[in-house]
Amino acid sequence: MVVITLIGEHLAKAGEEFVYRGPLTECRDCKLKGVCFNLDAGGMYRIKNVREVKHECRIHEEGVRVVEVEKVPVKCALLQKYAMEGSTITFETVKCHTLGCPNYRTCHPVGLERNMKFRVARIDEEIKCPEGIRLVEVALE
Template identity: 45%
Template sequence: MPGPNITITLIGSKLAKKGTEFIYRGPQPECEKCKLKAVCLNLDKGKKYIVVALRTGSDHECFLHDTSVRAVEVSPAPVVVVIESRKAFNGSKLTYEEPKCDKACPSYEGCHPAGLVNGEKYTISEVYGEATGTCPKGLILKKVLLK
């Protein structure tokens, strides 16, 4: 039985390796006719995951993947993000709210990394220090690892 924060799902056999990270993009039209879709579509759309273990058993046919799919255990993957320095403390919890920024901002990618879900709760597991680049709003930014 998987532990807390572990989900059993199906991913493409070529991706089914311990340590593989991916962002779940949600159901695709090909999934509608699949009898295994309940196992594949059990993740949170837009969230980043990491494969922590492979399940024993056979591969399954898939209408979407060019080979097959395989059962794996996944957990939410840590994500590096740039946040306001006043919120950046090891062990603190925060609810990720996507900043309202101009895409031309030099820090835009760091403040809007793929794999974080707006409104989801995370814990800061490491503070890396001040982020490179400047914020046009005058905010002091730090780079942190969220779990």
């Protein structure tokens, strides 16, 4: 589903992905805050289309651009015993002590924070963990 929002001019490029961190207190008096704050905090989004409409902004020096975005499932590692499609989980990073682990970004995905709640949209593949932890890669919504 495509959603309309505003993003800083220098970030407004079709295909770019970003994590929405939530509303800023500096924006509470802005007349456009309803359009800026209509995303889910912690959600990953991809810009589908950049529109010509531009607005001034207190935060972004170059202003903000109207964009169409879609929510992107976030991939991460999950303990195999908790991986059930459709279930709701509370995110926890995998405790890893292996320096240079090839799975580090999957076990510690950008934008996800401890105790955030997600739904397991899809179970992908088993992850080969150097520490022997039974993990699978999942897509979260």
